[in-house]
Amino acid sequence: MIADIRITEKSFGSKLLMSNVAFGVDDGEKVGLVGRNGVGKSTLFGMLAGTDSDYRGSVVFRRGSTIVATAQEHHSLGDITVLEYILRGLPEYARLRHILTTYPATMGSDMRKIEEYSQALERFGQKDFYRVEELVAEELKNFQMEGFGERQLAALSGGQKRLVEVVKIMHAQADLALIDEPTNHMDYIAKKQFIDWMKNVHQAMLVITHDRDVLAEVDRIVELRDGMAVSYRGNYDDYLRQNASATGNAMQDYEQTERRMANLRDKVLQFRRLKEKARDPGTIAQFKRRENQAAAELEKLEKIDKPTFWIDRENVAQLDYKVADRYQKFKARNIRLNMRDSAMRSQRKLVEARDLALGFDERILFEGVNIDLREGEAIELRGRNGTGKTTLIRALMANASSSAASSGRLRKTAQVPPQLTQALIEDTVQFAPIVYAGSLYLDPQIRVGIYEQEIAATYLSLPLARAIEQMYLDRGLKINDTKIRQLMGDYLFVESDGAVPLASLSGGQKARFQLISMLANEPQLLILDEPTNHLDVDAKEELKRALKEYKGSILMVCHEPDFYEGWMDQIWDFNKLT
Numbered sequence: 001m002i003a004d005i006r007i008t009e010k011s012f013g014s015k016l017l018m019s020n021v022a023f024g025v026d027d028g029e030k031v032g033l034v035g036r037n038g039v040g041k042s043t044l045f046g047m048l049a050g051t052d053s054d055y056r057g058s059v060v061f062r063r064g065s066t067i068v069a070t071a072q073e074h075h076s077l078g079d080i081t082v083l084e085y086i087l088r089g090l091p092e093y094a095r096l097r098h099i100l101t102t103y104p105a106t107m108g109s110d111m112r113k114i115e116e117y118s119q120a121l122e123r124f125g126q127k128d129f130y131r132v133e134e135l136v137a138e139e140l141k142n143f144q145m146e147g148f149g150e151r152q153l154a155a156l157s158g159g160q161k162r163l164v165e166v167v168k169i170m171h172a173q174a175d176l177a178l179i180d181e182p183t184n185h186m187d188y189i190a191k192k193q194f195i196d197w198m199k200n201v202h203q204a205m206l207v208i209t210h211d212r213d214v215l216a217e218v219d220r221i222v223e224l225r226d227g228m229a230v231s232y233r234g235n236y237d238d239y240l241r242q243n244a245s246a247t248g249n250a251m252q253d254y255e256q257t258e259r260r261m262a263n264l265r266d267k268v269l270q271f272r273r274l275k276e277k278a279r280d281p282g283t284i285a286q287f288k289r290r291e292n293q294a295a296a297e298l299e300k301l302e303k304i305d306k307p308t309f310w311i312d313r314e315n316v317a318q319l320d321y322k323v324a325d326r327y328q329k330f331k332a333r334n335i336r337l338n339m340r341d342s343a344m345r346s347q348r349k350l351v352e353a354r355d356l357a358l359g360f361d362e363r364i365l366f367e368g369v370n371i372d373l374r375e376g377e378a379i380e381l382r383g384r385n386g387t388g389k390t391t392l393i394r395a396l397m398a399n400a401s402s403s404a405a406s407s408g409r410l411r412k413t414a415q416v417p418p419q420l421t422q423a424l425i426e427d428t429v430q431f432a433p434i435v436y437a438g439s440l441y442l443d444p445q446i447r448v449g450i451y452e453q454e455i456a457a458t459y460l461s462l463p464l465a466r467a468i469e470q471m472y473l474d475r476g477l478k479i480n481d482t483k484i485r486q487l488m489g490d491y492l493f494v495e496s497d498g499a500v501p502l503a504s505l506s507g508g509q510k511a512r513f514q515l516i517s518m519l520a521n522e523p524q525l526l527i528l529d530e531p532t533n534h535l536d537v538d539a540k541e542e543l544k545r546a547l548k549e550y551k552g553s554i555l556m557v558c559h560e561p562d563f564y565e566g567w568m569d570q571i572w573d574f575n576k577l578t
Contacts (some may be wrong), residue, residue, distance in 0.1 A: 002027050002065055002176050002204050003048075005229075007057035009044065012504075017043060018055075019227040025176065025204050032236065033208045037492070037508025037536045041208045044224065045069070045180050048206070061176065069178035070165040074153060082156070083149035086136055086168045093129055096120045127544050132171065139167045141538045144385035149157065158290045159185035159453060170197055177205040181507065183214060184533040185453075187385045188559050209538050212236055212562065228303065257301055263300040267291075348375050350446055350525055350553055356438035358391050365391055366574060367437065373570075375524070378547070378554040380485035380564050385575030389557045393527055396442050396555075449523030451514055451531045455502065464488070464505065464513070465498035471517055486515055507534035515543070528556040532563050 001026040010018040017040045025031050035041050044051035048059055048071040061067055069090060081090075099120040106111035124130065133149070140148050143163045148156070153164065162185050169177050183191045191213065196206070199217050209215060215236035223230045223239070232239040271291035320479045344350045350373050357367030365388035373379055381389040459467040465484050472479035488498060491512040497505070502513060511534040520527065526547075531542050540563060547554060548567050558564050 001025065002062045003206070004049065004058070004060045005044075007044070007047065007055055007059075009056040010040065010047070010054075011498070012500065016227060018224075021057075021224065021227070023222050023227040023229050027056055027175075027204055027205055028202050029204050029220065030198065030218045031204075031206045032218035032221050033206060033224070034210070034215070034236075034239070035536070037499075037512065037534070037539060038506055039224045040506075041224055042180065042506045045178060045208055048178055064177040066173070067176050067178065068169060068172040068174040070162075070180050070182070071167060074161055079152050079154070081150050082140070082145075082153050082164055083133060083136060085153050086164065086171060087129075087132065089168075089172050089174075090129075090132070092123065092127060093132075096124045096127075096129065107521055136167060139170060140164075142193055143167065157454075163190070166194060170194075170201075174203055177203055179205060179207045179209075181209055181534060182207065183209065185212045185233065185530065186559065187383075188561075189384055191204070191559065210532075210534075210540070211560075212537070215239075224450045228500055229406055241419060252575045254304075258305060261298060261301050264294050264301070267294040268298065348443070349373070350375055351555070352439075352441040354439050356440055358388060358395055369438070373552055373553060373555065373573070376551060377569045378567060379556070379570045379572060379573050380568040381555065381557045381574065382483075387574035389574055390529060392531060393555070393557070395440055398529070446525050447521050449518040450519065451518045451525045451526070451528040453529060453533065455510060455514065459513075460501070460503040462502055463499050464493065466500045468516060472520055475519055475521060491516055508539065510538055511535050512539075523552065525553045526550070526554065528554065528558070530557060530559070532558060532560050 001024045001294070003020065005023055007018050007021040009016070010021075021044065023031075033041055047055055079569075084094065084097065087097075099117055103117040103120075107117060136145075139148050140146060143166075145160060145163060148160070148164075149380065151383075156164065162181075165177070166182050166186075169179055169182075182194055186194065187350055189212075195213060198207075198214070207214060207218065215221070218235050220234070221232040221236060221239035223232065223243075234241045234242070267293055272288045275284055275287035275291060278287060344536060351371055352373075353369055355367075356369040356371070357364055358369075359365045364568065381392065383389055454546065457536035459471060462470060466489065468484050468487060469479050484498070489494070493509070493512070497509070502510065505513070511531075515531075518528075531543065535543065540560075544563055544567075556564065556568075
């Protein structure tokens with residue numbers, strides 16, 4: 001066994017998050033860590049990675065083992081390059097690369113430095129580090145990050161940093177890799193590349209993910225639920241079947257507990273009445289003792305939380321009909337999306353492009369594009385990262401406030417719609433694409449809802465309830481305490497979450513905040529850039545259901561076929577435009 005995890009208590013304030021999390025990871029074993037958003041997956045990851053020590057229990061790795069983890073934050077890295085960051089865990093690499101990079105400009109005729117440089121040059125070749133650098137450069141290219149090796153890590157976007165973390169893991173030569181949401185921000189080619197590596201590598205790994213394609217390749221599933229860890233042998237499909245079967249037994253156990261509690265309540269009342277009617281002191285004492293015994297047992301049982309379960313539709317259908325009927329009583333709550341569900345009105349044209357060519361500086365991403373997006377249509381933007389999907393979205397956002405078609409060059413001072421957050425405004429202005437040819441039009445009267453990948457820094461420092469309030473106020477929308485509580489309930493937050501800083505919430509919880517933000521102004525057009533990132537499997541299903549029923553227009557970038565197949569009206573394939 002390479003890792004032994006035993007967490008007996010982990011709390012956030014008065015909220016007990018974990019009470020009995022115990023499992024191990026064997027040599028070469030690939031373990032998928034799953035659970036609904038907010039159960040503590042990322043928290044557990046921090047404990048395993050050593051960034052969180054505020055818990056009771058133990059995390060023990062086998063002595064002498066090399067453990068590597070994807071980083072959650074990238075502060076205090078200075079001017080380190082992407083290549084240096086990826087390879088700095090390799091023995092000797094950082095020291096030798098430093099000598100080879102800095103000595104030529106400083107050594108002059110210093111014989112000591114000349115000798116050190118010569119030795120470093122020879123040792124660098126002996127370790128085959130040139131070949132390693134070539135492999136990393138090729139990996140970055142495959143992830144649509146060609147030439148990024150010499151860029152400063154601090155200058156990259158959040159999505160690019162995540163991809164760098166995956167490349168780091170792939171070249172770390174570790175005994176155990178701790179990987180958090182590896183396929184977020186990956187296109188379908190990059191994801192296949194990662195999964196192929198995962199299948200063929202012999203190192204152990206613990207992967208937090210909601211990506212079913214990744215979970216299909218693990219040896220075991222560990223689910224965090226109700227403060228505990230439950231292990232299931234096999235991949236995600238095996239887990240779903242085992243979970244469906246185990247759910248029936250768990251429901252029966254709790255129903256027996258409920259019957260016992262009802263029986264105890266009757267006994268407490270019965271002994272209380274008998275005690276009041278009795279006259280003999282000995283009899284009174286006997287009934288009082290029995291009443292207290294029943295009350296004590298009842299109090300203990302009432303502290304047991306009602307279990308909640310989630311089973312995918314396919315396996316619910318395979319349940320015995322009696323079990324399936326009882327399942328509805330225990331089914332975990334899903335997100336209730338507050339989407340406007342009015343009938344389509346005019347089928348008017350919302351977005352129009354004619355002979356459009358977009359790019360940055362002198363690089364043209366695509367040209368000759370003609371677009372018509374009408375009210376009520378759902379459009380998928382398909383293509384590899386770097387082909388121009390997000391660029392088109394940025395162009396639309398930068399041009400959203402103009403009623404006239406835009407042609408020629410878009411300046412960096414282009415207007416942006418007032419409903420966007422300050423962070424997105426800054427990003428749009430800074431990275432506004434250039435219209436090299438053609439025209440681009442977005443109906444200025446349309447209400448736009450945008451699913452953003454990054455949360456504005458001004459909100460991250462605020463408690464959740466206050467962040468919701470401030471987000472509404474920034475957009476000139478009405479909000480009160482009742483509305484905030486309703487939104488939190490609809491999006492599966494509990495009351496105590498309202499006091500937690502947004503930055504401290506899990507990735508899935510932050511994603512749910514972004515959904516609240518997207519739908520705040522009852523939009524008629526939704527622009528979604530990778531909306532499934534961080535959402536758990538059933539939350540994805542709920543989002544998919546809601547989007548299919550939505551009567552407005554949808555413009556979406558997504559690399560998960562299970563999510564978008566079968567309900568898009570049009571596909572704009574950017575692979576065919578470049």
